[in-house]
Each structure stands twice: as structure tokens, then as C-alpha cells.
Amino acid sequence: MSLSPRVICSTITLRYLPLGAALREIAQRGFAGIDLGALPGVCDHVPYDLTPYAVAEVASTILDSGLxxxxxxxxxxxxxxxxxxxxxxxxxxxxDLLLELATRVGARALVLPNGRLDHAPVRDLESDLDLVAAELSRVDERARDRGLELWVEAPHWFRLAYDLDRSGALLERLPASIGVVCDVSHITAGGSTPRHFLDRFADRTRHVHIRDAAVxxxxxxxxxxxxxxDDLALSLAQxxxxxxxxxxxxxRDVSDDERADAxxxxxxxxxxxxxxxxxxAGGVR
Known part of the structure; x- marks a missing residue:
């Protein structure tokens, strides 16, 4: 079976490799596109302490890859x-530096999480959601000034908006310009299904992250x-x-040297x- 051009590979998949090597492995497997991981403690392909020089260096590496x-x-x-x-x-x-990087590599969007790594609010849920929405809205304004989109990852099993109800409460507070990522693993970990997510939030869904999960x-x-x-693909088409x-x-069930082939x-x-x-679904693509 050949790869659909819609199926891309996040560099988080090969986070154990330096960025250049990860890009080569991804390209060699036939992928044409990537998401660029820039998550501290998860993927260091983009330095967390960003500088204009680091942005230029990362952008050059990606542009040289052809992905x-x-x-x-x-x-x-x-x-x-x-x-x-x-x-x-x-x-x-x-x-601003992340948005500059996104601009330089020709990305469509910057993706941000929905709060700290804890289900418990810092103050109370309503106040915390208000603050997250205000912070995301500020970044969204800067993104739109550059012709970029902002997407939020919600739900995210480890963060404030970890389930569909909290995600819905957050999205209600956000301008329509901010999209949402359908991460099937976080949705499943929170006890729901991608279909339920899409039934509620399909009009806001701008991207899909793929990984398997259990509750x-x-x-x-x-x-x-x-x-x-199978139902994920059908629901997306519908x-x-x-x-x-x-x-x-x-x-955590595949060794590092198996990841590219996996x-x-x-x-x-x-x-x-x-x-x-x-x-x-009748030819919907």
C-alpha cells in the first residue's frame, strides 16, 4: 500500500535523532511532509531557548530536506x-520566534497546548480557562499578522483541558480563527472517541494527530x-x-531503531x- 500524500510524519516520532538525521529518515520512507516538534522535554529539534540564529539554523535544515x-x-x-x-x-x-520559524519553513500553523501539565486548575476552572483563552488569543493575533493560523491541542490527556467537555468550554472562549487539533490518542485516553470529538468540533478541526491509545x-x-x-477515517470523510x-x-512499545520503519x-x-x-462515504476526500 502506498502512502497517501495526506499522511505526514511528525519529527516527534524520531525525536531521539538530531533534526537533520530525523528528516532524512522521514524522507527515505516516502513521506512528503512533516510537523516540526518544538516541545521542551519531549522533542528538542527546536531549542526551547530560541534565538534568531537558532530559528535560521533550524529553518535552513528543514528547507534543505525538501520536506x-x-x-x-x-x-x-x-x-x-x-x-x-x-x-x-x-x-x-x-x-514571535516560533511564528518566525513557522513563516520561514512555510508552515500553515503554530500549534500550542491548552494549559499546564495538570488537570487541576491553578485558581479555579473558569478562571483558568479564561486565562488560557486570553493567552491563545494574543498569540492568534500575532499569527494572523503573519498570515499564519493558530491551532490548540485540546483535549490533551495531561493538561488542563483533558476531555471533551473542558475542550468545548475552552473553544467557546476562543475566536473562530483558532482551530483545534484532533489528537486521537488524547481523545481516547480521556475516555471518548474521535467520532464523538468530530461530531462536536468538526467545524473547528484543522489537523489530526495519529497515535494509538487506551484509557x-x-x-x-x-x-x-x-x-x-476505520471509524476515524470514515468519520473524517463524512x-x-x-x-x-x-x-x-x-x-513506548517500539525500540528507537524500529521507529522509522514503524x-x-x-x-x-x-x-x-x-x-x-x-x-x-461516497467519494469525500
Missing amino acids: SVVSVNGDVGDLNVPMDAAGAAARARHA GDIHRSVGRGDVDF HGYDGALSLELET ALTAGQFVSARLEVAAST
């Missing part, structure tokens, strides 16, 4: 933690968890989603289901 970039998956700190003026200025500088566990390889990928699906295989196998698996779903 297209859909999004930069970044983090600018705990959005539900109140900050002083100095902290706010530092966050704005970091966001409370996001670290499964595709086919080794509870995600119904809702008219024709964008990219990014393999973000931050798994990504190809997963990509072919997902591609086959997209093809069947397009036919079943």
Missing part, C-alpha cells in the same frame, strides 16, 4: 499560570490500542475533513483506511 511543513508544534509555557510583566514579555518573544495511556503504536481507525494526518508516534507501516495502515473511507 513540506504543515505545522510547528510548540509550547510557550503554562498558559493558565498568571505571569508578571517580565514573564509576559518573555512569552511574547518566544511566541489513561497515550503511548501505544498504531494497531496496539483501542482507537478504531465530516468533509480533507487535511493532513500526522503520525506523532511518541510510543512510522512507514503506520502510514500505510492509515492510508489504506482513508482510501476505503473515501469510497464508503
Whole structure:
């Protein structure tokens, strides 16, 4: 089975390799596009302490690879933690550098999380969601000034908006210009399904992250968890989603030296289901 051009590979999948080597492995497996991981403590392909020089260096490495970039998956700190003026200025500088990087590599969007790594609010849920929405809205304004989009990853099993209800409460607070990422592993870990997510949020969905999961566990390889990928593909087709699906295989059941080949196998698996779903849904692609 060949790879669908819609199926791309996040560099988080090969986070154990330096960026240049990860890009080569991805290209050699036949992927044409990537998401760029810029998550401190998860993937150091983009330095967290960003400088203009680091932005230029990372951008050059990516442009030399020939791979297209859909999004930069970044983090600018705990959005539900109140900050002083100095902290706010530092966050704005970091966001601007991530947006500059996204611009240089031709990405469509910057992706940010929805709060700190804790389900518990810092103050109370309503106040925390208000603060996250305000912080995301500020970054969204800067993104739109550059012709970029901002997408939020919600739900995210480890963060404030960890389930569909909290994600819905956050999205209600956000301007329509901010899209949402359908991460099937975080949705499943939170006890729901991608179909339920899409039934509620398809009109806001701009991107899809692929990894398998079980309730409370996001670290499964595709086919080794509870995600119904046939129904995922069918639901995406029925809702008219024709964008990219990014393999973000931050798994713990595959060794590092198997990851590139496992990504190809997963990509072919997902591609086959997209093809069947397009036919079943009456040709929606």
C-alpha cells in the first residue's frame, strides 16, 4: 500500500535523532511532509531557548530536506499560570520566534497546548480557562499578522483541558480563527472517541494527530490500542475533513531503531483506511 500524500510524519516520532538525521529518515520512507516538534522535554529539534540564529539554523535544515511543513508544534509555557510583566514579555518573544520559524519553513500553523501539565486548575476552572483563552488569543493575533493560523491541542490527556467537555468550554472562549487539533490518542485516553470529538468540533478541526491509545495511556503504536481507525477515517470523510494526518508516534512499545520503519507501516495502515473511507462515504476526500 502506498502512502497517501495526506499522511505526514511528525519529527516527534524520531525525536531521539538530531533534526537533520530525523528528516532524512522521514524522507527515505516516502513521506512528503512533516510537523516540526518544538516541545521542551519531549522533542528538542527546536531549542526551547530560541534565538534568531537558532530559528535560521533550524529553518535552513528543514528547507534543505525538501520536506513540506504543515505545522510547528510548540509550547510557550503554562498558559493558565498568571505571569508578571517580565514573564509576559518573555512569552511574547518566544511566541514571535516560533511564528518566525513557522513563516520561514512555510508552515500553515503554530500549534500550542491548552494549559499546564495538570488537570487541576491553578485558581479555579473558569478562571483558568479564561486565562488560557486570553493567552491563545494574543498569540492568534500575532499569527494572523503573519498570515499564519493558530491551532490548540485540546483535549490533551495531561493538561488542563483533558476531555471533551473542558475542550468545548475552552473553544467557546476562543475566536473562530483558532482551530483545534484532533489528537486521537488524547481523545481516547480521556475516555471518548474521535467520532464523538468530530461530531462536536468538526467545524473547528484543522489537523489530526495519529497515535494509538487506551484509557489513561497515550503511548501505544498504531494497531496496539483501542482507537478504531476505520471509524476515524470514515468519520473524517463524512465530516468533509480533507487535511493532513500526522503520525506523532511518541510510543513506548517500539525500540528507537524500529521507529522509522514503524512510522512507514503506520502510514500505510492509515492510508489504506482513508482510501476505503473515501469510497464508503461516497467519494469525500
